[in-house]
Amino acid sequence: MREKIIYELKTLYRDDMRARAFEFGSGEESVCILGSLRGNEIQQTYVCSQLVKELNILEQKGAIVKDKKITVIPCANPRSINTEKRFWPIDNTDINRMFPGYDVGETTQRIAAGLFENIKSYKYGIQFTSFYMPGRFIPHIRMMSTGEEDVEQAKLFGMPYVVRRKVRPYDTTTLNYNWQLWETKAYSVYTTTTADIDEASAKQGIKSVLHFLKCIGVIDESVSTNAGYHSKLLWNTDMVNVRNTHSGIYRPVLQSGQQAEAGDLLARIIDPYTGEITEKIIAPCTGTIFFSHSNPLVYSSTAVVKIVPEN
Amino acid sequence: MIQTVTQADLPCDESLRIKKNRIAPENTDNLKRISIVTGTHGDELEGQYVCYLVQKRINEHPECLNGIIDIYPAINPIGIDSITRGIPAFDLDMNRMFPGDSEGYMLEHIANGIVTDLEGSDVCIDIHASNIFLTEIPQVRINTIFGKKLVPIAEKINIDLIWVHPSATVLESTLAHSMNAVGVPTLVVEMGVGMRITKSYCEQLTDGIFNLMSSLGMWSGEVPNVRKPLVVYDEDPISFLNAEKSGLFVAHTKHWTNVTEGQHIGDIIDPLSGKVLTTVTADCDGILFTIREYPIVDEGSLIGRILPGRELKI
Ligand SMILES: [Zn+2]
Numbered sequence A: 001m002r003e004k005i006i007y008e009l010k011t012l013y014r015d016d017m018r019a020r021a022f023e024f025g026s027g028e029e030s031v032c033i034l035g036s037l038r039g040n041e042i043q044q045t046y047v048c049s050q051l052v053k054e055l056n057i058l059e060q061k062g063a064i065v066k067d068k069k070i071t072v073i074p075c076a077n078p079r080s081i082n083t084e085k086r087f088w089p090i091d092n093t094d095i096n097r098m099f100p101g102y103d104v105g106e107t108t109q110r111i112a113a114g115l116f117e118n119i120k121s122y123k124y125g126i127q128f129t130s131f132y133m134p135g136r137f138i139p140h141i142r143m144m145s146t147g148e149e150d151v152e153q154a155k156l157f158g159m160p161y162v163v164r165r166k167v168r169p170y171d172t173t174t175l176n177y178n179w180q181l182w183e184t185k186a187y188s189v190y191t192t193t194t195a196d197i198d199e200a201s202a203k204q205g206i207k208s209v210l211h212f213l214k215c216i217g218v219i220d221e222s223v224s225t226n227a228g229y230h231s232k233l234l235w236n237t238d239m240v241n242v243r244n245t246h247s248g249i250y251r252p253v254l255q256s257g258q259q260a261e262a263g264d265l266l267a268r269i270i271d272p273y274t275g276e277i278t279e280k281i282i283a284p285c286t287g288t289i290f291f292s293h294s295n296p297l298v299y300s301s302t303a304v305v306k307i308v309p310e311n
Numbered sequence B: 001m002i003q004t005v006t007q008a009d010l011p012c013d014e015s016l017r018i019k020k021n022r023i024a025p026e027n028t029d030n031l032k033r034i035s036i037v038t039g040t041h042g043d044e045l046e047g048q049y050v051c052y053l054v055q056k057r058i059n060e061h062p063e064c065l066n067g068i069i070d071i072y073p074a075i076n077p078i079g080i081d082s083i084t085r086g087i088p089a090f091d092l093d094m095n096r097m098f099p100g101d102s103e104g105y106m107l108e109h110i111a112n113g114i115v116t117d118l119e120g121s122d123v124c125i126d127i128h129a130s131n132i133f134l135t136e137i138p139q140v141r142i143n144t145i146f147g148k149k150l151v152p153i154a155e156k157i158n159i160d161l162i163w164v165h166p167s168a169t170v171l172e173s174t175l176a177h178s179m180n181a182v183g184v185p186t187l188v189v190e191m192g193v194g195m196r197i198t199k200s201y202c203e204q205l206t207d208g209i210f211n212l213m214s215s216l217g218m219w220s221g222e223v224p225n226v227r228k229p230l231v232v233y234d235e236d237p238i239s240f241l242n243a244e245k246s247g248l249f250v251a252h253t254k255h256w257t258n259v260t261e262g263q264h265i266g267d268i269i270d271p272l273s274g275k276v277l278t279t280v281t282a283d284c285d286g287i288l289f290t291i292r293e294y295p296i297v298d299e300g301s302l303i304g305r306i307l308p309g310r311e312l313k314i
Helices: A042-060 A107-119 A151-157 A169-173 A175-181 A199-215 B048-058 B077-081 B105-120 B144-154 B168-173 B175-181 B199-215
Strands: A001-009 A016-026 A026-037 A068-075 A124-128 A135-137 A142-147 A161-166 A185-190 A232-235 A241-243 A246-250 A265-270 A277-284 A288-292 A302-308 B004-008 B014-023 B033-038 B068-072 B124-129 B134-143 B162-166 B186-192 B228-234 B239-242 B247-251 B258-259 B264-270 B275-281 B285-293 B302-308
Touching: A001 A135, A016 A107, A026 A042, A026 A169, A042 A068, A042 A124, A042 B247, A068 A107, A107 A175, A124 A175, A142 A151, A142 A175, A151 A161, A151 A185, A151 A199, A169 A175, A169 B168, A169 B302, A175 A185, A185 A199, A241 B144, A246 A288, A265 A288, A265 A302, A265 B239, B004 B105, B014 B048, B014 B105, B014 B175, B033 B105, B048 B124, B048 B186, B048 B199, B068 B105, B077 B175, B105 B175, B124 B175, B124 B285, B134 B144, B134 B175, B134 B199, B144 B162, B144 B186, B162 B285, B168 B175, B175 B186, B186 B199, B186 B258, B247 B275, B247 B285, B264 B285
Parallel strands: A026 A068, A026 A124, A124 A185, A142 A161, A161 A232, B033 B068, B033 B124, B124 B186, B134 B162, B162 B228
Antiparallel strands: A001 A016, A016 A068, A135 A288, A142 A185, A241 A302, A246 A265, A265 A277, A288 A302, B004 B014, B014 B068, B134 B186, B134 B285, B239 B302, B247 B264, B258 B285, B264 B275, B285 B302
């Protein structure tokens, strides 16, 4: 294992901000794995830290295939992590809306440019990322449909689902999209949580990445890996969004990963003053709960539950 | 008449209401309509005072009004209330969710309600105040695809600069883009600085709004003379001065002045060591039209913008 600082930003009073990379094996730039770009992506950082630990053991056993290099960057934005702020502390910009970056531009454009310069020529790019709405996901691989996406390969992660979606205007500035422009096969990996740790899905994330690395011939085939699932392929539009009408206190009954029958109670919304139930959220169809809202408060017309319908 | 344009219930005993005030003569048949919108970014307050000034002048001579003026002072009221640029609790930029969706989640529904209500305006003016970091001369920013239609309107509103900039896909979700796309000519004004009121700029823009009203036959009262703005097109070069060091920026030059190549714009200093970390100088002759206001800078922070090769006649 080699440690390398791939980007550094001097600050006035705080320590210099460093993006620290951990390299395993050597030779061809095979796989780059990125954890957090935002300050609340703690689960994403945690999963990558565990991967660093696992890959270090594998490297010592000689299990990294010759002429293959794996780079893991658990956190590319410690400055935001340390202040528990999702975006860049001074101007609230999102580094993941700044790719491919601009090295003489504004601060977060420079950070994106500095990172991208170091990670753009890998064959595979894996990013642990998060959703802007608070909630819990079934572990899955998410891909943008650029026309070039390789869904068969995405199934090699052995995650429960591979979800595709159409490209939206703002996607063009994300890391995933720019990786694809540079002919890196890019995969976004979602585990269950973001700001808090979910052990079970963290383990799933680690297993899936190691299994993928074995399938693409980057770690030795003698390494025992088993991701566990035959991934189901779907479009994000295949999911049924269940919205609430009322705002209030949100009490979930069923959560991501569980099965729901049409008519099942998914959640209750409670009046914050009287304790009365103001709304019952009912499953409109039978299927698997893919996403469930997790904040104790809920605003009106929120997609609080997303269901993958049966068939 | 104060009306609620769209609303949604918040979790605890409060409704989020977007309000407007319609000022119009009794009979509004066949009258033109101008909408003044502001408060999309909760930390930009210059437009607040313009909303007041426009009404003050109309109230002084209500008989001169021959059109409909709709004033929407707070598109993001919970942002204004909490000194938050975006939308509190969502950490989202209100100006990235238009045209919204009437069937979408709360904020999309609110955004769509605003767009629907603005439809039918003859002109819409969306007033911004830069941000807390930069001071801007009163200007209108126009996406190049709407340039032909909007530049002549922008020339009427007494601003100093029109900046026609290239289109960018991320900007398709702004209020102005959404309104222009449905045929409502919408001008984005940027002026002053966040969290402050620059009275002279607010008066200046108010003069311009009355000039526009007059040119549309909506105002028969007196109209002050308006200035002719500089127009900068897409292909014109603009020089950006970015901080080369993180530190405390102290300006030595005022904005909206002529500068010469090598001129001292300011210093980035380190209060801990008492040293000047770097000197910021103009990289060309021209007009300094943007200057850093918020002193703390990171490497890369924007310090100023220069229009090369132009000169202000003083
Ligand atoms: Zn603004």
